[in-house]
Amino acid sequence: MIGRVPALAAALGVALAAAAAIFMLAPLAVVIASSVSASEFLVFPPRGFSLRWYQEILASSVYLRALGVSLTLAAVVTVISVALGAAAAIGLSRPGVRFAGALQGLFLSPLMLPTILLGIGLLMLASRYANGPSFAVMALGHVVVTLPYVVRTVSAVLARVDPSLEEAARVMGAPWWRRYWHVVLPQARPGLAAGAFFAFNVSFDEAVVALFLRAPGVETLPLLIYSKLEFSPDPSVAAAATLMIAMTVAVMIALDRVLGLDKVAA
Amino acid sequence: MAQLRIDGLTKRFGAVTALDAVDLDIPDGAFVAMLGPSGCGKTTLLRCLAGLERPTSGTIRLGEADITTLPPERRGLGMMFQSYALFPHMRIRENLRFPLKMRGRGDAAAQDAKIDEALRAIRMEGMGDRYPREISGGQQQRVALARAIIADPPLLLLDEPLSNLDAQLRKQMQIELIELHRRIGLTTILVTHDQEEALSLADLVVLMNAGRIEQIGAPRDIYRKPATAFAAAFLGGANLLDVVVENGLARAGDGTALGPLAAPDGPRRLVLRQEALALRDAPRPGEATLAARIVAVAFNGATSRVVVEAAGQRLELTVPAAAIEGRAAGATAQLCFILADAPLV
Numbered sequence A: 001m002i003g004r005v006p007a008l009a010a011a012l013g014v015a016l017a018a019a020a021a022i023f024m025l026a027p028l029a030v031v032i033a034s035s036v037s038a039s040e041f042l043v044f045p046p047r048g049f050s051l052r053w054y055q056e057i058l059a060s061s062v063y064l065r066a067l068g069v070s071l072t073l074a075a076v077v078t079v080i081s082v083a084l085g086a087a088a089a090i091g092l093s094r095p096g097v098r099f100a101g102a103l104q105g106l107f108l109s110p111l112m113l114p115t116i117l118l119g120i121g122l123l124m125l126a127s128r129y130a131n132g133p134s135f136a137v138m139a140l141g142h143v144v145v146t147l148p149y150v151v152r153t154v155s156a157v158l159a160r161v162d163p164s165l166e167e168a169a170r171v172m173g174a175p176w177w178r179r180y181w182h183v184v185l186p187q188a189r190p191g192l193a194a195g196a197f198f199a200f201n202v203s204f205d206e207a208v209v210a211l212f213l214r215a216p217g218v219e220t221l222p223l224l225i226y227s228k229l230e231f232s233p234d235p236s237v238a239a240a241a242t243l244m245i246a247m248t249v250a251v252m253i254a255l256d257r258v259l260g261l262d263k264v265a266a
Numbered sequence B: 001m002a003q004l005r006i007d008g009l010t011k012r013f014g015a016v017t018a019l020d021a022v023d024l025d026i027p028d029g030a031f032v033a034m035l036g037p038s039g040c041g042k043t044t045l046l047r048c049l050a051g052l053e054r055p056t057s058g059t060i061r062l063g064e065a066d067i068t069t070l071p072p073e074r075r076g077l078g079m080m081f082q083s084y085a086l087f088p089h090m091r092i093r094e095n096l097r098f099p100l101k102m103r104g105r106g107d108a109a110a111q112d113a114k115i116d117e118a119l120r121a122i123r124m125e126g127m128g129d130r131y132p133r134e135i136s137g138g139q140q141q142r143v144a145l146a147r148a149i150i151a152d153p154p155l156l157l158l159d160e161p162l163s164n165l166d167a168q169l170r171k172q173m174q175i176e177l178i179e180l181h182r183r184i185g186l187t188t189i190l191v192t193h194d195q196e197e198a199l200s201l202a203d204l205v206v207l208m209n210a211g212r213i214e215q216i217g218a219p220r221d222i223y224r225k226p227a228t229a230f231a232a233a234f235l236g237g238a239n240l241l242d243v244v245v246e247n248g249l250a251r252a253g254d255g256t257a258l259g260p261l262a263a264p265d266g267p268r269r270l271v272l273r274q275e276a277l278a279l280r281d282a283p284r285p286g287e288a289t290l291a292a293r294i295v296a297v298a299f300n301g302a303t304s305r306v307v308v309e310a311a312g313q314r315l316e317l318t319v320p321a322a323a324i325e326g327r328a329a330g331a332t333a334q335l336c337f338i339l340a341d342a343p344l345v
Helices: A007-035 A052-059 A061-093 A100-111 A115-129 A135-159 A164-171 A176-205 A208-212 A221-231 A236-258 B042-050 B092-102 B108-121 B137-149 B167-184 B195-201 B219-224 B229-234
Strands: B004-013 B016-026 B031-035 B057-062 B078-080 B155-159 B187-192 B204-209 B212-217 B239-246 B249-252 B257-260 B266-272 B278-280 B288-299 B303-310 B313-320 B332-337
Touching: A007 A236, A052 A061, A052 A236, A061 A100, A061 A135, A061 A176, A061 A221, A100 A135, A115 A135, A115 A208, A135 A176, A135 A208, A164 A176, A164 B078, A176 A221, A176 A236, A208 A221, A221 A236, B004 B042, B016 B042, B016 B212, B031 B042, B031 B195, B042 B155, B042 B187, B078 B137, B092 B108, B092 B137, B108 B137, B137 B155, B137 B167, B167 B195, B187 B195, B195 B219, B204 B219, B204 B229, B212 B219, B212 B229, B229 B239, B239 B313, B257 B288, B278 B313, B303 B332
Parallel strands: B031 B187, B031 B204, B078 B155, B155 B187
Antiparallel strands: B004 B016, B004 B057, B204 B212, B239 B249, B239 B266, B249 B257, B278 B332, B288 B303, B288 B332, B303 B313
16 A cells, blocks of 8 residues: 555654653653642652642732733733734735845844843843833833744735735725725734734743843743742742643633634644 | 726736737627636736736726726726635625725615625525635625625626636526626626637627737627637637648648639638538538548547548547547548638638
């Protein structure tokens, strides 16, 4: 039979897939397991079973304030980068845009640049021209990091839209703003949703840029976890990280239910 | 009132000339088919009429108005796209409402009445709340057509409207298009590469080739009297037999005398339609004849297609299947036709 995979190759494939899965999931498993440890210190394998660290962080004003900062920051970053990224992607999808390829590359370049570079640069700019780092500066830094995700997801969705949809709207009498509102944006919706999801998630757990741009009173959850880990590593760190994982999974499931991940994972 | 006049219309894309100084007058109420091979400029011409392409030079007039540079959203035309371009995120009703809403025709109740009427006309009452992906290809085609005409445009543009349908549905839709045109008398311009579709639908066929109009005429005229070798070959796949005229006598390439022909001396080409050729043992009175050898026979049911070699050329003919029975590849016969009926190009 043509196309049959030899048994050895099939076994090898399964083994590789399993190894990759273990490699990707092992750290998560370690963190989740440590979070239910009854001990005073962050250890693996966990000793005993207890949910006390969850109780602790949910009652801790330090953790809750950091969570509040992170959620607010991620929300602000998501709104700004979806607005800017969608505009950029829609603009680049127009026929006859000059230097479209170069611009696309420019918009995606933060994906490839080391974020540490961005952190240093933004810190120097903020010190020179603003009053040093602040919530706004950190949001700006995160927008630079998250923008490529929105540009990428919206561009991918728009590339598959039949160009005659907009032409048809035009012939039927729609001026440009009504074409955008009634045709382009609804067609871009899966890309907008996926871009928003990525922007929110990336900002929510971004630590490098945040580390450089940390300002008094602007401590995000990843920063708090990091400093806890450095100075007093107890299982509350693992509990906080587990809640972050849970949140990401919940948003991902919601996105899949509403849109279908296959539609946006292009 | 809505006569369409096209003067010297030229469209260049870089070094490529897609339309080369096209002149065309289309009377009000006509059903015109722009016919030609891909890349002949027919689609560019349609897009210039819609306003989706800006011509390099030339003018387009609709009635009294010069619309050459008017943007498409202000032309008020109806257009149906090859892909139908139904909005996937809108229900059928909202698709039909779109042109009414964009052009501010009536309030919501008046629009609803118009939409209901359109749904009835395409026999899709009760399907208005479906999405385009939930209806069949033929239904999508009808919705697209209804959407193109619902706002009463002065001109309807159809870009290969039937090419996405299967053969049976296409035939049925052709009839519906003809009936629709007769009922509302809307000036209609159809772009197609399918010569049968052009001939059966239109009352005026514009044959295009390489950015120019090759020939304009009623379907019968353009089929029977092709003006050029291209027209003859493109319409009905006619054979072109090389002949030489000498003192009013036509001879085939191998020297066989075919008969008297009123044409100036010199090499000419005879247009021989497939159905104008017959294979017999001997010619009937008044027929010209050539000795032919059968190369291949393809049985098609009612008819057979036969390829023969005569006067050093390969010719194709379509004959009633019964007429070729008993003849097979390799056999010889007389290829007969009436010389006076064959146009010269």
